[in-house]
Amino acid sequence: MKKNIIGLLLVILCTQLSTAQNDSLQWLDIELANYQYPFPVKKLELNIQNQELKMAYMDVKPDNYNGKNIVxxxxxxxxGAYWKTTIEALTQEGFRVIVPDQIGFGKSSKLDHFHYTFQQLAQNTKELLDTLKIEKSAILGHSMGGMLATRFALMYPETTEKLILENPIGLEDWKLKVPYKPVEWWYNNELKKNYEGIKKYQLVNYYDNKWKPEYDQWVNLLAGWTLNSDYETISWNAALTYDMIFTQPVVYEFKNITSPTLLIIGTRDRTALGKPLVSEEVRKTMGLYNELGKETQKAIPNSKLVTLDDVGHLPHIEVFENFIKPLITFLNN
Structure with a gap:
């Protein structure tokens, strides 16, 4: 009886905390105009698919610039905002750090109609580097960014001095296990999102049910958009990028990467697209980063693997020091 009462009190407390969080949740502009990034933001004007777009980016060049660059x-x-501590550490080492918000994300343009491909996003990123007159750079991608970084390295090997993949998704082809869902299905899922659902997803999938107050900001950035009258546009772009991820695998092309590559893999990660659409038995075979990291390292020529035990999908947030040390070593060698 006593345990039941305590359990009920905890549920009430959690509900009150969640309600308080919702009450204080900040409405966010569709291009985050009312959200300050850790470094000055500029915008590159692009003409793509007969549309005038703006790609936001941070370009942080230190006083002790060592001549090396990293995207x-x-x-x-x-x-781009969640790279704050990474930018600070890399600039202290003398690296120039370029941090774009891809089209459809962050402070960049959101569109009613856009054909998302990793090739298009890679080309946008290359145009940014060309505009900044950067001929060579290391390319680091996290999660979906790992798929994009891979595509960039395949398209522009002469530009990619080194490739770093931090818990990238796309280390397996989900189409082989997950039934296809149209863009409208992903869109309707996005429309249903709220603060509680976003936090629960990140708590379970990113942090193994161990929450820290500093993680709140990454929930609030997504949840704040749900208060926006343009949330349908934001959701539509999110749905289009889900379709891009699902239908455009890079896993079969790892063997063609020519740049020296570093994999930084938190082995507790179990991220995989479409898990709710398969049986429990199939679900257990998806997103096994403790195995996928090793398989990918074997597939990519001239690659190294750093495994971070008991770390999830966000090493540079969850265990920053364990992430940044091997990264800087790799970049300096």
Missing amino acids: LIHGKNFN
Whole structure:
């Protein structure tokens, strides 16, 4: 009886905390105009698919610039802001750090109609580097950004000095296990999202049910958009990028990468697209990063693997020091 009462009190407390969080949740502009990034943001004007677009980016060049550059490519549920500590550490080492928000994300344009491909996003990123007159750079991608970084390295090997993949998705082809769902299905899922659902997803899938207050900001960035009257546009772009991820695998082309490559893999990660659409038995075979990291390292020529035990999908957030040390070593060698 006593345990039941305590359990009920905990549920009430959690509900009250969640309600309080919702009450204080900040409405966010569709291009995050009312959200400040850790470094100054500029915008590159692009003409793509008969549309005038703007691609936001941070370009942080330190006083002790060592002549080396690195591009940081964000994941699907994020934007350039979550690279703050990584930017700070890399610039202290003398690296120039370029951090774009891909079209459809963060402070960049969101569109009613756009054909999303990794090739298109890679080309946008290359145009940014060309505009900045950067001929060579290391390319680091996290999560969905890992798929994009891979595509960039395949398209522009002469530009990609080194490739770094931090818990990239796309290390397996989900089409082989998950039934296809049209864009409208993903769109309707996005429309249903709220603060509680977003936090629960990140708590379970990113942090193994171990929450820290500093993680709140990454929930609030997504949840704040749900208060926007343009949330349908935001959701539609999110749905289009889900379709891009699902239908455009890079796993079969790892063997063609020519750039020296570093894999940084949190082995607790179990991220995989479409898990709710398969049986429990099939679900257990998906997103096994402890195995996928090793398989990918074997597939990519001239690659190294750093495994981070008991770490999830976000090493640069969850265990920053364990992430940044091997990264800097790799970049300096």
